[in-house]
């Protein structure tokens with residue numbers, strides 16, 4: 001049964017952001033896959049988050065926080081609740097000199113990594129080339145501890161500003177209050193929105209920063225199927241095996257294997273690509289197939305890096 005969203009329609013006048021009813025989530029995921037949400041809300045700040053909390057409590061609907069949807073597989077039936085998209089929560093970037101050439105760079109959660117990297121290259125802020133080619137938001141980068149062969153986000157994070165959607169309190173996490181592991185944070189309490197992140201950086205010649213970002217992007221283009229929608233790496237590299245996830249998929253002979261319009265990419269077998277019109281159920285079948293066969297045939301437990309939304 002569709003949830004009753006009457007409260008949101010009635011009180012829409014006091015919301016500063018945008019409300020979209022019956023919104024297809026295909027428009028909000030890199031995969032271009034997923035059914036609708038009865039309401040997608042794009043809040044403009046904490047006051048809007050408080051408003052959303054009131055409506056959610058009143059209506060008894062479920063909710064989900066969405067960044068730029070680059071690490072997300074949404075069910076074909078969608079999500080029967082309120083999707084809260086962070087793209088306008090905080091869009092500011094500031095830099096404060098600390099000592100010598102050192103800087104503290106603050107990024108709002110809503111900034112796309114690609115926009116931020118353009119700014120970092122322009123200004124000559126070092127260290128961020130490790131995020132080159134990661135297509136998410138700066139908030140999503142913290143939640144996922146995103147990174148590349150050059151390093152992980154957590155190496156540069158000085159502090160994180162959050163808003164708790166249960167207690168409606170802001171909280172600041174300093175360096176010694178945070179913990180991360182591979183593609184995961186271990187410190188954010190449930191219902192936390194990452195609002196902004198403070199990064200340690202230093203001044204460097206802008207042309208050096210630009211070159212290093214460009215090299216990383218070139219490397220990715222030549223090794224990853226960037227021409228098709230995907231969620232990036234599907235599986236985490238399995239700990240303690242000495243193997244990379246793509247080697248496991250290759251070991252099972254699944255490179256190029258297809259279900260419907262979803263395929264383990266020929267170019268990089270830890271990417272499942274959408275060849276055009278793929279369904280979430282097809283992507284999920286490939287994931288389950290690889291997990292089952294890795295466990296049965298190789299004794300390896302594959303764990304997903306991609307997050308799921310909705311029922312499968």
Ligand SMILES: Cc1cc2nc3c(=O)[nH]c(=O)nc-3n(C[C@H](O)[C@H](O)[C@H](O)COP(=O)(O)OP(=O)(O)OC[C@H]3O[C@@H](n4cnc5c(N)ncnc54)[C@H](O)[C@@H]3O)c2cc1C
Pocket residue numbers: 030064065066067068069070071072086109133134135136137138139140141142143144145146147148183192193194195226230231232233307
């Ligand atoms: C082509 C491609 C290449 C990729 N390459 C890489 C790579 O090299 N390295 C890498 O680490 N990742 C990679 N990824 C995965 C993805 O880009 C990262 O995980 C990214 O950090 C996700 O950010 P997002 O804003 O898109 O988050 P989403 O996909 O929207 O969400 C991911 C999770 O974070 C939560 N979330 C997002 N924003 C917030 C917030 N502000 N507050 C609280 N929770 C939030 C969501 O609820 C969800 O659980 C790739 C993805 C694609 C499509």
